[in-house]
Amino acid sequence: MAIALLGFGAGLPFLLVFSTLTAWLRDVGVERTTIGFFAWIGITYSIKVFWAPVVDRISLPLLSRWLGQRRSWILLGQLGIAVGLVWMSLLDPATELWWVAVAALLVAFSSSTQDVALDAFRIEAVEDSLQGAMSASYIFGYRVALLFAGAGSLYLAEWYNWSLSYGAMALMMAVGILATFWCQEPPHISRDQRNEQDAAMMDRLFGRPMHMERRPGWERWLLGAVVCPILEFFQRNGWLALLILAFVAVFRLSDITMAVMANPFYLDMGYSKSDIASIAKVFGFFMTIAGSALCGVLVIRWGMYRPLLLGAILVSSTNLLFATMAFVFEGGAEHPSLWWLTLVISTDNLSGGIASTAFVAYLSSLANKSYTATQYALFSSLMTLPGKFISGFSGWVVDGLGYGQFFVVAAILGIPAVVLVLILMRRMPLPAPAAENHSQS
Template sequence: MQDRKLTWLESLRAYGHPRVVSMLFLGFSAGLPFLLVFSTLSAWLRDAEVDRTTIGFFSWVGIMFSIKVFWSPVVDSRALPWLSRWLGQRRSWMLLAQVGIMLALIGMALTDPRSELELLARLAVLVAFCSATQDICIDAYRIESAGSELQATMAASYIFGYRLAMLVAGAGAFYIADWYDWETAYLAMAGFMLVGVVCTLTVSEPDVQIDSGTRKLEGRLIHWAERLPSIPVVMPRARLEWFLAAVVAPFVEFFQRNGVYALVILFFIAVFRISDITMGVMANPFYLDLGFEKSEIASVAKIFGFFMTIAGSIIGGVLVSHFGLFRPLILGAVMVASTNLLFAWMAGQEKDLAMLAAVISADNLSGGISNVVFIAYLSSLTNKHYTATQYALFSSLMTLPGKFIGGFSGIMVDGYGYESFFVYAAVLGIPAVLLAIYMMWRDNKPNTQV
């Protein structure tokens, strides 16, 4: 992932680099909408006495983050009229997505979940769609705007901004809702999106050059397609060239580089986060049903959990630098699955704030470690010339199975209770552990190329 390791002094100075600082604000903009259509929205719905089965189905809104690969080639290569000439390819799409998030959040704030549940769902889908589009742009901007020696620092800055935004959208929204109401909370969150808008208007567009190998691959694809007699009739040449270069080439390059093993990699990506995503859908309803106040949840699960996540992120970075990718991947997968058993244990206990803090600490510490390690692994798989589309593929696969299975979490809780649900979520993490062990074994085999 890095051609040259920075010295300790260079590493510290790198955090003051303008590109690195910009990722803090862009990370904040990316992280803010996520909880507002996920666990924070679940709490609002439960507070409005929406049944848990419906809340579980609402988690499918997050599938938008998992299917963004389908429109990432458009964002990657198509210019927006006038806006792209003014801001450039990446920043124009970023700005459009950020404005869309703001407007949709305002719409959600003005919607009553008791009488306008369908409208609220549609607006939540719009927030998720615009947020996923913003993610495509920021991921590409992060990799394209700096050299390999700054990529680790860029990622660290992005993660800190993202987690800070989740603190605002989690604890901040809970505090505002407790003091005022959910309408005020979501209006405030819409206002916080101005952080991203201002940053987008301030930073400069990255300059990306396509190398000869990439052009040769795209040329071979176009030459092959033109030999098919029916193609020109179905698709004009200009559109065909765009489709092959923007949509087909990134996937061909990935499979060409990894061979059949690419299928194992994609399957591993798909199952790695199933356990924690499935559990996360019911986390806030679980806290509320145990009898905790919204302010207590904000203080312990959000603020205290935030610092444990940052600690886990730092530990994850140290583990990767000392042991490589695969040992920390195994550790992260084991920790994420096993901490669900702590929630199962807590489900059978009486309300206890200290117990909640302990379980939340373990969960967020493991989540911080696994998240940083997994991002490092995904980054190592990406060809920088197809960054947006390939990274969208990986991040889509990373969340899609968990989002789909999580949609049934309310049915599971209503039918079997929280204790059985959390055990079930822990079991879902076993395939990720086994695959991580296999991948480490394969990586250590002599003459094996990954």
């Protein structure tokens, strides 16, 4: 229950600086090219690896004594999100677009900081055999939050206005904040134990005594917090580490790229905000949950890699349904029916549920528990960085070529993930965080 509620707090801000924000901007008449560039705010999630060592190793004054290392950083991120959302609710994108971007950047930075601490909390809180259940609970809470941030915010914008909608979302961050106070801090090794572990790791990685105890404090921190996690991952996996990182980088390339233009596409097709909320968000939510549940069964029966392959194929191919819809109705056909939207949303969210559930479990299996925050931040940053960067040009592509060609390009971007998962299936078994961690495989 605790991790599900914390997952709710993690998922709530994501759409509010991503697809829900694009709907708001399009609704007030902002050009699609400009909307596309707003996707670069999401790069904040992709570069969190740079401050993950700070979150992992440095304790916050007062808060850490009260709540512990992980929960104090989670709470700080949650408070930043709430402040940023309140600020956004007080702005008008038609006249204060730059300030909207700044406020959204505050939300994204705070959210990504919360994610670093929460990912470490989630992995450290239970033993490896329960990581699958933890991932499922976290994703459930995260998806429920996406329902509120997606459908809920659109309904409120339709019935009232966007300002009230974002203000209400800020209030809902109380769910995650209360969960932070309710849950218990996971056990940690002491600072002396951490230093001994870092020293032993550095000696083993470099094959000779590194005399960490003689080095200045800042150098010991840098080597232990930044160098050790990265070197440990590469030593454990060898040259296949590059293949794994490449796969992580391209797995979500297709769906992140198309997601920026999804809500503008629905609005330009003539659907109302309540139509989008009811079908794309509410109905889509249940299809995503169905996909996640199906993936859980498939992982038990097939293992990790085949559900990953299935998810990669489905996520890429469902973009062709969006392209078909765009080609048909941009070609002069009558206004698309709600059945068209339902069909496209059903397949897209079902495939997304399969892909995301398998991928979160896969990323969790890659991390060594001694370096959870930094290593998982590295994986999750790589997971979104290419897609966020490319999606910044999505509005420019749509304005230049049209929605149909854009979705075809998004489908093509999913091919590298399919190829790489096939290679990983042949080259290596399910990765284990470390021999002593007894991976859930």
